[in-house]
Amino acid sequence: MFSDLSAQKEGSSLLCRPASEVQGPVFERMPPTYSPCSERYTFKERSFSRQYAHIYAARLMQMRPLLSERAQQKWGSDVLIRKLCDLQTAEQCCIVGTFFKRMDLQPSILKEISEEHNLLPQPARAKFISETDELILEDELQRIKLEGKIDRDKCVTGSIIAIYGAERNDGKFTVEDFCTADLPLQTARPALSSDRFVLLASGLGLGSIHADSMLGLQLLVDMVTGQLGDQGEQSGAATISRVLLAGNLLSPSTQDKDASTKAKYLTKKTQAGSVEAIRLLDELLLQLAASVSVDVMPGQYDPTNYTLPQQPLHRCMFPLSSVYPTLQLVSNPYQANVDGVRFLGTSGQNVSDIQRYSSMDSHLEILEETLRLRHLAPTAPDTLGCYPFYQKDPFILEECPHVYFSGNAPTFESKLIKGADGQEVLLVTVPEFSSTQTACLVNLRTLECEPVRFSAFSADDDEESEMNISH
Numbered sequence: 001m002f003s004d005l006s007a008q009k010e011g012s013s014l015l016c017r018p019a020s021e022v023q024g025p026v027f028e029r030m031p032p033t034y035s036p037c038s039e040r041y042t043f044k045e046r047s048f049s050r051q052y053a054h055i056y057a058a059r060l061m062q063m064r065p066l067l068s069e070r071a072q073q074k075w076g077s078d079v080l081i082r083k084l085c086d087l088q089t090a091e092q093c094c095i096v097g098t099f100f101k102r103m104d105l106q107p108s109i110l111k112e113i114s115e116e117h118n119l120l121p122q123p124a125r126a127k128f129i130s131e132t133d134e135l136i137l138e139d140e141l142q143r144i145k146l147e148g149k150i151d152r153d154k155c156v157t158g159s160i161i162a163i164y165g166a167e168r169n170d171g172k173f174t175v176e177d178f179c180t181a182d183l184p185l186q187t188a189r190p191a192l193s194s195d196r197f198v199l200l201a202s203g204l205g206l207g208s209i210h211a212d213s214m215l216g217l218q219l220l221v222d223m224v225t226g227q228l229g230d231q232g233e234q235s236g237a238a239t240i241s242r243v244l245l246a247g248n249l250l251s252p253s254t255q256d257k258d259a260s261t262k263a264k265y266l267t268k269k270t271q272a273g274s275v276e277a278i279r280l281l282d283e284l285l286l287q288l289a290a291s292v293s294v295d296v297m298p299g300q301y302d303p304t305n306y307t308l309p310q311q312p313l314h315r316c317m318f319p320l321s322s323v324y325p326t327l328q329l330v331s332n333p334y335q336a337n338v339d340g341v342r343f344l345g346t347s348g349q350n351v352s353d354i355q356r357y358s359s360m361d362s363h364l365e366i367l368e369e370t371l372r373l374r375h376l377a378p379t380a381p382d383t384l385g386c387y388p389f390y391q392k393d394p395f396i397l398e399e400c401p402h403v404y405f406s407g408n409a410p411t412f413e414s415k416l417i418k419g420a421d422g423q424e425v426l427l428v429t430v431p432e433f434s435s436t437q438t439a440c441l442v443n444l445r446t447l448e449c450e451p452v453r454f455s456a457f458s459a460d461d462d463e464e465s466e467m468n469i470s471h
Contacts, residue, residue: 027238041309084142148175153359158378181374183419186400190340202246202407205434207254207277216454246407247299247347285321299347345405
């Protein structure tokens with residue numbers, strides 16, 4: 001791994017006597033073959049006049065053949081696949097449909113304005129599941145309540161699934177088994193002759209009122225650009241072929257939430273909080289882009305559209321770094337091939353939303369669940385904002401990635417899973433750098449991942465601490 005490559009070599013310590021005449025070695029960074037594949041997440045037209053029901057219809061139409069095939073593989077080729085309008089009482093059959101979970105605690109605009117009717121507002125919650133939730137399956141024409149062998153709290157609205165069971169006399173469907181679309185087919189990875197790394201980082205949080213993370217962030221930039229450490233560290237840094245910043249580059253404190261409600265004369269000739277943060281980001285990207293290829297994804301708090309898919313940040317915001325061809329401003333979700341390894345990931349909004357509306361707490365578990373469902377954001381557009389697509393749902397996974405990541409997670413986690421057809425996928429939850437001082441290194445040759453932690457003096461620490469870089 002990277003830590004082995006960057007181990008100190010004999011005679012290369014920083015404490016050694018400097019050579020007077022002999023020039024040190026030069027470490028060449030090998031540029032990777034790179035091809036972006038995020039065209040499906042970029043807008044060709046922007047029309048918000050359509051209804052969101054078209055997304056669910058297109059999603060069901062695209063995934064029904066996949067789930068029908070999976071149902072026949074699991075329950076036999078002679079299994080009956082019915083639509084809800086053709087159900088017969090007590091008949092064992094399979095239904096393919098869309099989950100809808102009726103939740104009493106789900107936030108609603110009607111509940112938010114309930115104070116006007118002298119009612120108590122809904123308290124703030126981390127999760128919105130309860131014992132009174134109902135799980136419903138619907139297709140193009142009808143819907144039916146579900147009971148039986150299915151975890152109601154784990155399911156989320158918008159998931160396409162195949163269930164097996166029978167309808168009871170009371171009109172409810174008893175589930176005996178279910179299956180998801182599972183992993184799509186995967187293109188084989190090319191065999192690389194040497195270790196090459198892609199560094200993943202997210203949640204830089206620039207512009208925060210707390211500047212504790214700035215030293216760690218500068219250490220990260222210095223490590224990638226080869227200005228940190230001895231020859232062993234520099235030779236290891238030369239194997240980092242690409243840097244990917246996965247959203248939330250700016251801190252939420254840069255968003256002036258009161259600006260829209262203030263009087264215009266109070267906001268005249270005032271500078272937005274994000275201006276200085278963008279300038280600082282431009283300077284950091286300048287240091288990185290001068291040495292390595294960089295992909296920059298937007299996130300929840302960054303200056304771009306709020307709804308998914310988020311469009312790339314505009315180049316005019318980065319006058320210093322945008323002149324470098326190594327800087328790529330990409331969309332969220334992000335998809336690209338790096339040395340034949342397909343990367344797919346988001347800045348974390350889809351995972352955080354599923355966490356609030358299900359019993360799953362681990363970001364890694366949710367990441368695997370979305371891969372098994374073969375859908376990036378099943379809760380969009382119900383509880384997660386997205387563009388009203390009309391004919392096709394771009395969040396459906398048509399090809400299995402080799403690296404599937406999610407940014408702005410509370411902790412670093414990674415897991416290598418294998419599919420039924422030989423697929424191998426590395427799941428990575430990229431932690432928020434501003435709070436964890438941690439980035440991730442993905443080995444393109446072996447599909448292994450390890451964290452790189454930068455710890456420094458903090459204003460909150462009373463005792464003396466040491467600056468530490470570990471990987």
